[in-house]
Amino acid sequence: MIEIKIWGRGGQGAVTTGQIIAIAALHDRKNCQTFPNFGVERRGAPVEAFVRIDKEPIRLRSQIYAPDIVIVLDPTLINAVDVTKGLKDGGTIIINTSKKPKDLNLDKKFKVYTVDATAVAMEIFKRPIVNTPLLGALSAITKAVSLKSMQLTRAR
Amino acid sequence: MPRKKKTKKVRKGNGNNPEITVGAIITKPGSSMANKTGSWREFRPVRDPSKCIKCGFCWMFCPDNAISEEFVADLDYCKGCGICAQECPVKCIVMKKEEK
Amino acid sequence: MAKQVIEASQAVAEAVKLCSPSVIATYPITPQTHIVEHIADFVSNGDFDAEIIDTESEHSSMSACIGAQGTGVRTFTATASQGLALMHEMLFVASGMRLPIVMAVANRALSAPINIWNDHQDSISERDSGWIQLYVESSQEAFDTIIQAYKIAENKNVLLPVMVCLDGFTLSHVWEPVEIAKQSKVNSFLPKYNPIHAFLDPKKPITQGPVSYPDTYMHFKKMQHDAMKESIDIIKKVNSEFRGKFKRGYGDGLIELYRMNDADYALIGMGTLCSTARVVIDNLRKEGIKAGMIKVKTYRPFPSEAISKAAKGLKGIAVIDRDISTGYEGALYSDTRSALCDGKSEVGTISGFITGLGGRDITPQHIEKALKDMIFGKGTKEDWLF
Numbered sequence: 170m171i172e173i174k175i176w177g178r179g180g181q182g183a184v185t186t187g188q189i190i191a192i193a194a195l196h197d198r199k200n201c202q203t204f205p206n207f208g209v210e211r212r213g214a215p216v217e218a219f220v221r222i223d224k225e226p227i228r229l230r231s232q233i234y235a236p237d238i239v240i241v242l243d244p245t246l247i248n249a250v251d252v253t254k255g256l257k258d259g260g261t262i263i264i265n266t267s268k269k270p271k272d273l274n275l276d277k278k279f280k281v282y283t284v285d286a287t288a289v290a291m292e293i294f295k296r297p298i299v300n301t302p303l304l305g306a307l308s309a310i311t312k313a314v315s316l317k318s319m320q321l322t323r324a325r
Numbered sequence: 326m327p328r329k330k331k332t333k334k335v336r337k338g339n340g341n342n343p344e345i346t347v348g349a350i351i352t353k354p355g356s357s358m359a360n361k362t363g364s365w366r367e368f369r370p371v372r373d374p375s376k377c378i379k380c381g382f383c384w385m386f387c388p389d390n391a392i393s394e395e396f397v398a399d400l401d402y403c404k405g406c407g408i409c410a411q412e413c414p415v416k417c418i419v420m421k422k423e424e425k
Numbered sequence: 426m427a428k429q430v431i432e433a434s435q436a437v438a439e440a441v442k443l444c445s446p447s448v449i450a451t452y453p454i455t456p457q458t459h460i461v462e463h464i465a466d467f468v469s470n471g472d473f474d475a476e477i478i479d480t481e482s483e484h485s486s487m488s489a490c491i492g493a494q495g496t497g498v499r500t501f502t503a504t505a506s507q508g509l510a511l512m513h514e515m516l517f518v519a520s521g522m523r524l525p526i527v528m529a530v531a532n533r534a535l536s537a538p539i540n541i542w543n544d545h546q547d548s549i550s551e552r553d554s555g556w557i558q559l560y561v562e563s564s565q566e567a568f569d570t571i572i573q574a575y576k577i578a579e580n581k582n583v584l585l586p587v588m589v590c591l592d593g594f595t596l597s598h599v600w601e602p603v604e605i606a607k608q609s610k611v612n613s614f615l616p617k618y619n620p621i622h623a624f625l626d627p628k629k630p631i632t633q634g635p636v637s638y639p640d641t642y643m644h645f646k647k648m649q650h651d652a653m654k655e656s657i658d659i660i661k662k663v664n665s666e667f668r669g670k671f672k673r674g675y676g677d678g679l680i681e682l683y684r685m686n687d688a689d690y691a692l693i694g695m696g697t698l699c700s701t702a703r704v705v706i707d708n709l710r711k712e713g714i715k716a717g718m719i720k721v722k723t724y725r726p727f728p729s730e731a732i733s734k735a736a737k738g739l740k741g742i743a744v745i746d747r748d749i750s751t752g753y754e755g756a757l758y759s760d761t762r763s764a765l766c767d768g769k770s771e772v773g774t775i776s777g778f779i780t781g782l783g784g785r786d787i788t789p790q791h792i793e794k795a796l797k798d799m800i801f802g803k804g805t806k807e808d809w810l811f
Binding site: 191192203227234 | 428429430456541542562594595596598599600601602697698700701703704784786787788789
């Protein structure tokens with residue numbers, strides 16, 4: 170089972186990101202589950218969303234405390250919350266930032282990837298839709314879901 | 326489940342009382358007509374037609390709908406509350422004791 | 426039909442759409458709101474024809490359902506927490522008038538302190554309201570149970586309202602794959618509504634909701650109780666008929682057993698915690714502990730015979746309650762113990778655990794602790810697992 174945690178700020182699309190990953194996983198003929206860390210959501214407040222992907226039916230319904238993959242939609246969250254909290258040793262973290270991974274001072278036990286998703290989104294969409302570039306990065310880096318399935322979710 | 330058993334169960338519940346229906350439904354309308362509340366009366370309204378101005382106040386105020394459009398009380402249902410006498414603007418209705 | 430990744434709230438709405446109630450009363454309350462929002466979308470898109478009544482309170486929502494059902498149409502509403510509490514008096518009216526209303530409850534804690542997250546206190550507090558209560562653990566089960574609920578409620582030997590309880594947020598806001606049944610298949614399982622309860626018809630006038638004096642009231646209550654008991658058979662029948670048609674079923678409709686064939690110990694619970702418990706039980710089996718689970722799907726009527734039979738000869742049982750009868754113990758624990766006092770089940774220890782109140786996440790560790798505390802003799806009547 171792959172467990173993914175998505176960090177974002179309210180309104181940025183963390184929950185939608187989780188939903189797109191889950192729908193793509195179903196296209197990959199896998200089982201999936203996604204849910205937000207339910208709170209009193211407000212625009213701008215840090216929010217978490219979770220995704221589970223597995224070949225077997227998913228029965229675990231607790232929150233995700235030890236993710237395999239973390240996706241960070243907003244660079245400012247790195248200073249606001251502990252984004253690597255619970256991330257498994259050797260786990261992958263994909264961060265939207267213009268910085269290089271080595272400049273982020275994250276623990277060496279994690280595989281750190283950075284994508285300037287805001288710049289990509291502004292160039293292509295002319296709007297800061299940061300989750301789309303990050304979803305592409307997730308497919309490319311982790312193979313958690315295939316890029317083909319990720320593209321299929323657009324047809325919805 | 327055989328039907329026989331079911332009937333038995335329902336009987337147990339309603340104590341063989343045919344008036345006990347599922348959901349407490351009254352299946353025959355107009356059951357309040359059977360309840361002749363006139364027997365509750367201690368005072369009877371007596372109208373003096375010569376004083377009556379046919380204003381209809383008594384008819385309008387009667388809480389039991391027991392006064393006809395000719396302003397005559399239906400003694401089968403009149404409970405003798407006296408509201409008609411109270412409201413009558415010309416005081417043509419007086420309440421008379423039933424018991425002699 | 427292929428599966429779709431949708432929110433459990435939408436799964437409920439999809440099921441309601443397929444059952445086509447004519448009147449849906451709506452009043453928003455977290456975490457239920459998505460259910461009626463989806464239904465409102467369906468109705469405004471013309472997916473099915475229904476009258477949506479936006480009421481001014483949940484008390485009015487239930488009143489609207491009672492009034493509408495009393496004219497002989499299928500109805501639906503959904504609520505949670507304070508909303509369900511506000512409906513309280515009307516719940517008794519619905520069941521007393523024997524109206525087969527179906528309602529989804531997205532279980533949420535009750536104030537105070539105010540809390541929007543999941544526990545079972547809201548519906549457990551209405552367990553004596555004369556409503557059948559069904560608890561579900563997955564989106565698919567929520568979908569399937571709504572369809573079954575109408576069939577159970579509308580059975581001529583039942584005619585009681587049904588509450589379908591799904592854990593707020595912990596299930597209601599989870600997106601997972603759900604198989605949406607075809608309309609034709611649902612139609613063949615649940616025919617077009619033909620009211621068999623008394624309803625208002627100008628050609629056949631009746632009186633609904635009259636006064637009942639001391640000489641009759643108790644008989645009505647006994648009839649209601651008998652119907653509730655009779656529903657045990659109907660729930661089983663509907664579940665097996667559903668399984669025949671849709672190839673999915675949930676135990677015998679009353680309880681669902683997991684790895685109970687050779688179990689020494691069992692967990693008893695309701696709702697999503699039973700899903701997580703399956704993982705824990707698999708792990709305990711690897712440790713050599715013969716654990717299993719009796720999932721209570723039908724909480725009212727309480728399946729005491731089924732539980733007693735399933736529990737016969739067990740060395741121990743751990744009951745997890747997501748509620749508390751303040752000053753005593755968990756409600757499910759009380760009911761289970763009472764069911765097992767029939768002199769037939771011969772169960773060793775029965776321990777009770779309170780956890781997951783107000784959205785406290787129930788992790789595999791909580792469930793493992795409950796089972797192990799019970800097994801190693803550390804369980805009591807009400808251990809609080811924080």
